[in-house]
Amino acid sequence: MLIGELAERTGATVRMLRYYDQQGLLTPQRTDSRYRVYDESDVERVRSVRCLIASGLNVRLARLVLAHAFDQDVQLPDDEAGCVPLLRLLNEELASVDARIDQLTRSKEHLTRLVADVTRILEDKRPPEPRAC
Incomplete structure (x- = not known):
């Protein structure tokens, strides 16, 4: 083909x-x-x-x-x-992926807190809604 x-x-x-x-x-x-x-x-x-x-x-x-x-x-x-330690290379790649996942998890936690803080700040700055008489 x-x-x-x-x-x-x-x-x-x-x-x-x-x-x-x-x-x-x-x-x-x-x-x-x-x-x-x-x-x-x-x-x-x-x-x-x-x-x-x-x-x-x-x-x-x-x-x-x-x-x-x-x-x-x-x-x-x-x-x-030549003789390639394939299993070692794959385990190193797996460890590298795990390290990236850990870093991304920490980044996500930081970003989640930042979004919550900014949301709270913006809500505090929002003018109060007019009261109905």
Whole structure:
């Protein structure tokens, strides 16, 4: 199948599929005229890539997960091809997400208090409503 059909079947854009190819997440065959040609296994691979990226992993970690955890044929750059402590990297990413959640929770608490304070100040400054006689 050509790139447009793969895009349609996976919900990815053509641009995104080209990016996945550039990053080594997909390795399509090429025709003599250099068109990318995909097979059925690429449909599932694109779905896996999209799921990994939607989980918050960057392209590098997605590539490592595909190569090591799912044992897929993914071309790794030389600096990633050796023994990669994948589980450690994933645990570090999880810790980073937890830290961001904690920071966002604190920010939300501060902002909630600020909104309450400003609301109270504005209500105190509001002129009293006229009394009915």
